[in-house]
Amino acid sequence: VRCAVTGTRHFSSSLAHREIRSIRELPDRVFATFDETKTHELLALHWPTPPRNVLITKKERSPEITSSLTELAKHISSTYPSIGLILESEVAAELHEQLPFPVYTIQDENVADYAEKVDLVATLGGDGTILHASALFATCQNVPPVLSFSMGTLGFLGEWRFDEYKRAFREVYMSGAGVRYGSNLFDELPANETQQAQSKQDISQDLPPEWASLRGKSMGQGRSARILLRNRLKCQIRSADGAPTSPAPTYAMNEVIIHRGLSPHLAVVDVLIGGKFLTSAVADGMIVSTPTGSTAYSLSSGGSIVHPLVSSLLLTPICPRSLSFRPLVLPAHVPISLRLSTHNRAKEIDVSIDGIRQNHGLQQGMEVHVWGEGVRDRDGVWRGGVPSVVRGNRDGTEDHWVGGLNGLLKFNYPFGQA
Amino acid sequence: VRCAVTGTRHFSSSLAHREIRSIRELPDRVFATFDETKTHELLALHWPTPPRNVLITKKERSPEITSSLTELAKHISSTYPSIGLILESEVAAELHEQLPFPVYTIQDENVADYAEKVDLVATLGGDGTILHASALFATCQNVPPVLSFSMGTLGFLGEWRFDEYKRAFREVYMSGAGVRYGSNLFDELPANETQQAQSKQDISQDLPPEWASLRGKSMGQGRSARILLRNRLKCQIRSADGAPTSPAPTYAMNEVIIHRGLSPHLAVVDVLIGGKFLTSAVADGMIVSTPTGSTAYSLSSGGSIVHPLVSSLLLTPICPRSLSFRPLVLPAHVPISLRLSTHNRAKEIDVSIDGIRQNHGLQQGMEVHVWGEGVRDRDGVWRGGVPSVVRGNRDGTEDHWVGGLNGLLKFNYPFGQA
């Protein structure tokens, strides 16, 4: 999979107001890195140079969220003037008249351009909005960091309340700014000094002006944003002869599902683990989920809750016609195949990825081939996944995941009157 | 609901071969009664006079089953010449050329005619075929006894193996023949003698010739067929103002289901018990099932297995977005309402009865109103339900339901090598 930038583009220096420009005019993407720290198990976000291109996505059809987006966009534009703001095309069309600065967008729905330009994503909405943002990078190995604001809509994946947006954005923007420019400003030193040393070598000693200008403000640049790298899964449809039907796999944040859909009859699906036949499932459908997705559809279907840091894939049946189909948790690196049996009554079955029904279903003999995304490469460098900016409180007593289980999912909710 | 016969009709005395006749030409229906016995907990089937109109249904598109139907039809026609054979219209069209006697069928798909004529139903196929036969009587309070042969297709509801058809049919045909004609031929005397005495009064003392002619044969008429009255549920769609959208309720043998269908979003359904608000379910769908249906879709959705003699309704959610929605078993006489919430994202939701998706869905504010069918009237007379002829062995060591759990559903299947 290549996400690399092609073609030429120029940074437009005369920023006209109320204008929609092509995303291709923006400077090249700045890639963040993610470092282990000594103080907690999450990763520390580190920008080599200040991020410049920020995509903001939002939930549809909510006037309230739309006005929040405007507020956020104006704040970024005025406080961080070097940043170019990217909106999805309909949002750009809807809002550019109200924004006193140009906005950038893709052309001809060429979503691959996002991967080439976006340094950072901010989402305003619920889990669906985050899934949607993730889907914009569904064929890309490097998703930019995602800063998500949950907007009234309850969400398990959303991290920040919108009223925290100034602090949140600043924290992300400055994250790791100090680390490579001398000093021990950075309070969460990378675990692996040598790894750091290596990457420091070709970097100048002077803090870039975008960061330097923000230094005096209350929150030191030493603090880094905490990143949870949410493992995605990769899936690819294969035809009956085993050939992939698409050049590259699609990434999913929650899950890939096959479901009988409108067919009144139970689906018959052969399941293979690591290429070996496991079982023939007779069910409404089958879910292969990431740990992140374990609190989504898989949970409703009876799956266990799996912490996002457990490298694994969940295989959870939907309404299986069996007393003995217990959900499975499998190693992320072993591929799972769901093959529509020739015994299936209907010729085709629906496929959905992260809640989006795919245009093409699965025909008898065809299979969905799924495997986990590695988030660490051979040299131990963290990459891939959906780098989610986690909201942490200072004293570390709060854990977002635990908080979500208790506060949101009402995990082990105590019996009683209240 | 009236299922009574209207209009005049004549028994055609000149039976032409290879002919399809109107079911309306058949004599009036003979209604069986069901009596408690001293020896077991099932009911004894009792014909006041020999049954005359027999409907045979079969699974579609199975040449093997079609040839079994032909075999059965020929056997009945030759051994029980007074019986008129009824087939569904397509089956009649397909087969009448091969049958050396006329067959009867409904006209213009007027299924209500079945209820007015059919004394007994024989089904050849799997559970789906039994459900289909039951659906032919979906608006009728009195389903005729159903004699089901499972045909290779594994089924939980099917009782008899096809190779037993001669014994099975004779057992049903003769069932209770002795009871009202003096003598203690009947080995399973009704529990309630007085009840019997009453109905005996206007019946002549002489065994009808159809029965008398079969007397000498090996199996005495004293033996009665065992009936399991499978409670159905009744359901009716109500519009937002509470008015029913159909004049009469529809009966279901397994369950009524509402399901999000192709909508990618979770359904939001308000559940009322006895008219009182219970909960608002966020789920793929909801099932209201009979005990018979507890081994069908409800089982796949995590419901308990409920014995068909427990008078109750099951409320089982399909993939609920909740950690705390445990399936419920409710009294059969308390109505359950499933009302599509105005918070539901889609305007409409699918409704299915016994596996058949209904033409009209449920719109926001509308509800499916469900309650159990009583199988015993105010005077203690057993009626209603689907009277299923149960296969029992002589020594009573075998129980069909237990056999089905173990043999078919692999209930508590022991761990181990075999």
Added chain:
Amino acid sequence: VRCAVTGTRHFSSSLAHREIRSIRELPDRVFATFDETKTHELLALHWPTPPRNVLITKKERSPEITSSLTELAKHISSTYPSIGLILESEVAAELHEQLPFPVYTIQDENVADYAEKVDLVATLGGDGTILHASALFATCQNVPPVLSFSMGTLGFLGEWRFDEYKRAFREVYMSGAGVRYGSNLFDELPANETQQAQSKQDISQDLPPEWASLRGKSMGQGRSARILLRNRLKCQIRSADGAPTSPAPTYAMNEVIIHRGLSPHLAVVDVLIGGKFLTSAVADGMIVSTPTGSTAYSLSSGGSIVHPLVSSLLLTPICPRSLSFRPLVLPAHVPISLRLSTHNRAKEIDVSIDGIRQNHGLQQGMEVHVWGEGVRDRDGVWRGGVPSVVRGNRDGTEDHWVGGLNGLLKFNYPFGQA
């Protein structure tokens, strides 16, 4: 089982203070009846004559509850002077000094005396206190009505808040007072007039003075208390040769359980339904529960929630070593046997009834034989069960069971922030 009173006894007319007397000195028990009504599905409590002997039980070791008991006892004694108060012997010993009237108790822990004298039970505590009160009548077919106050301790079975005790007690005391003394005072007329007519005949027209003296007060005697007859189960231990080890069965309100207890090894238990072998369970234990008990241990073990009006028994395994042991709901009248297999590693297994471990365990080959208690006799008269006085609000919008599911068990508790 006989619970009738034998022997002579005299009502002591000189009531000495601070005295403990024998329960045998109290007048004979007054048996309430339970009538169907037109307005709701519960039964109406009806006293033929005013109740006289009231047992109050309480949770142990709670000073607060003890003082509530004192308050209740004083109220009853002053407002209903014809009532004799019964306490359990330790409670009598603990409290009689503080009570300005005599209290009655059993002697030599002869619990059978309760059944012969107690007209009404009031409990102060949680579910455990109700179970304990029910256990005092564990060999008796007619449990007196139980009025339960939940005392801070959360309980699913408790109905009334203690601060309602005056209204609650009066409602129970007067219940049905008007029905047999002319007039249409009784707002919830029995469904079956003839049944009532019969029992009216030998009753005088004049309201007994105990009731008449209370007439003028705000709450009319027309109102009747609502009774939920909670079906119990009966169980009996049988030795390997099938002989019962006790003369009479024991009744349970929640459940009977067998459990491996301290044995580290899985128990092996053969299960029979209606005398026929169902399965051999390998598990920590097995539960046979009433519908009332479906929200107790069975719920924790994965059983469905069964409404108390569904006549049934639940068979729920505890940690079964099987993927396919789904909980079962069986007809109340079909006996269930749990037989300790000769393959069980330990020689004996624990038996518990309503949370009380029995002194004698079950040895290999022995069985616990369980069947449901009927709550309606051959003539349609309601009797048996634990007659629980249900708290209903006037407008009938509240349903206690539904309220308990939602308020207490957090059934389908909605996801979200609150």
Added chain:
Amino acid sequence: VRCAVTGTRHFSSSLAHREIRSIRELPDRVFATFDETKTHELLALHWPTPPRNVLITKKERSPEITSSLTELAKHISSTYPSIGLILESEVAAELHEQLPFPVYTIQDENVADYAEKVDLVATLGGDGTILHASALFATCQNVPPVLSFSMGTLGFLGEWRFDEYKRAFREVYMSGAGVRYGSNLFDELPANETQQAQSKQDISQDLPPEWASLRGKSMGQGRSARILLRNRLKCQIRSADGAPTSPAPTYAMNEVIIHRGLSPHLAVVDVLIGGKFLTSAVADGMIVSTPTGSTAYSLSSGGSIVHPLVSSLLLTPICPRSLSFRPLVLPAHVPISLRLSTHNRAKEIDVSIDGIRQNHGLQQGMEVHVWGEGVRDRDGVWRGGVPSVVRGNRDGTEDHWVGGLNGLLKFNYPFGQA
């Protein structure tokens, strides 16, 4: 934890028959290493020099298994004369008279000696026997490779049939023999050549005579045994002030459990994840399980099945009094604490490790602290866990774990007649 050998000891050259000797007389332990391979996801067993000290354990009280042990011992002794055989003390006492060579055993039940001497373990029995063998190394970081024969007793962990013992033992004995002595004999080359290179340096070029003498035989030494490193968990009891009550943690292969045991009342247990409060569980007990243990008690309690290669810990409640306690799968490196609440009714609660009830329970305020064992050290070397010799067939079509799910646990066992 140190498992290193202390003190001097001599190899006894005059091996007397029918003699029990001290394990301390045996030569020092040979530590196997485990290398990644290119052909499969398991590890390849590699002995630096031929193993010399072999412990054989067996299930108790099975004469058949005892005679198998004798057969195996004789085979090893005659085919591999340089091997010293170690038996548990009772087994040694029981069998040494029948064995024509000396056996070694520990003295004074000083189990720590096993860790210092045993190169390889062979078990004869079921899963319990493997758990028992593993428990002999419960305080040791390096468990020797375990070769398990399942003996009639069905087992999920057992790998080999006893009749394969000659091939199996030879495969293990020779495993990796070729790898460090030049040549490309080893058909499954380590993935990481450099890692190998390093460890090769101080090893001579000549194959040791024990291996050389076996070379000519049919099975080449090139083939290596496949090792599944089963992650254990570590647990330590901590007193209310947080201090460990034992100097070193105990390792478990399946799980650590706390259970109310004989107390009739529900246990109240506070659960902390990574030191942060998760929830207060009200239940019969709590399980913290390894992935290996996911098919043991956790499965019976409703947990998901987790593949042994998923680095994780399972938190599964036993009969929780909650509708919303879904089992959790947590990262292996985050510690879980189960702290007996001061609200618990009983003062103490039982603790069991791998099915063995511990002598000391947990008192109020005390906690069981559990965390996963890493099986790869900082330098990427595989170590720790229980190195289980997996039986693989040549063509790789068979997967032991999948085979166990289907064959043994009857996973998704198909409905139907057979």
